[in-house]
Amino acid sequence: MALFEGFAERRIDTGEAVINLRMAGNGPPLLLLHGYPQTHAMWHRLAPALARRFTVVLPDLRGYGDSSKPPGGDDHAGYGKRAMADDQVRVMEELGFTRFQAVGHDRGARVLHRMCLDYPDQVTRAALLDIVPTALAYGTADQAFATAYFHWFFLIQRHDLPERLLAAAPDAWIERMLGLSGAGSEVFAPEAVAEYKRCFRNPATIHASCEDYRAAASTDLADDEEDADTRIACPLLVLWGGKSVVGRLYDPLAIWKEKAADVRGQALPCGHFLPEEAPEETLAALGAFLEG
Known part of the structure; x- marks a missing residue:
């Protein structure tokens, strides 16, 4: 992929899923986890610079991108954040990294939150981008939240209503989720958008991503x-978009200080997609926080 020149491609079998990834660099290990409805391509503006300091690992979460799509099961636990976090810990172990730093955006940040709880000895530092805890979001949901995050409630509907509707217009859904019809849509690289669309045209990806949200609920x-x-035991960096739903509806720093012992963070001048909307600011914040 032209977006990741010099990055090696790997596929790692974790036992329950086969994880597709790219990696580059020779420094301390750094795991980057993408969000919905994207793939590891969302890190293309940050990864080359980070690879100058770190060994950067860019996986597709199970169910997304070119990673495999295992069954979710009757309880959707196959796409629970515990299973998705376990995938990534196994990936890092296979690569020879028993301890590592990690950054997660959106769904990837939810996976990382669970990873910090389940694997405190492996995650040495974590950065969560533009989320509040899932339980808090559902527990405090009001009209403003439900209007902005309507897809949280649409995607959890029983199979296969959302799958059928999304399969009818996958490209339009990607454009809607990224806000490509509005102001600021030029922030997304055409090559990255093409990659998101390519992967989301796969009905198995659509179903798996619905299972991700069903598991969350x-x-x-x-x-x-x-x-x-x-x-959370490790140092935690919280970043959010000052124009995002998270930035408008919550006080993320105060919320995460209730969930972790060592928290710092700030709003960035952008919406939800920090690494693509504000790459320089995101890179500066991460660079000041990560140890390398």
């Missing part, structure tokens, strides 16, 4: 309830 909430009093 079921098995993830149960897991979060069990760990409600467990705090």
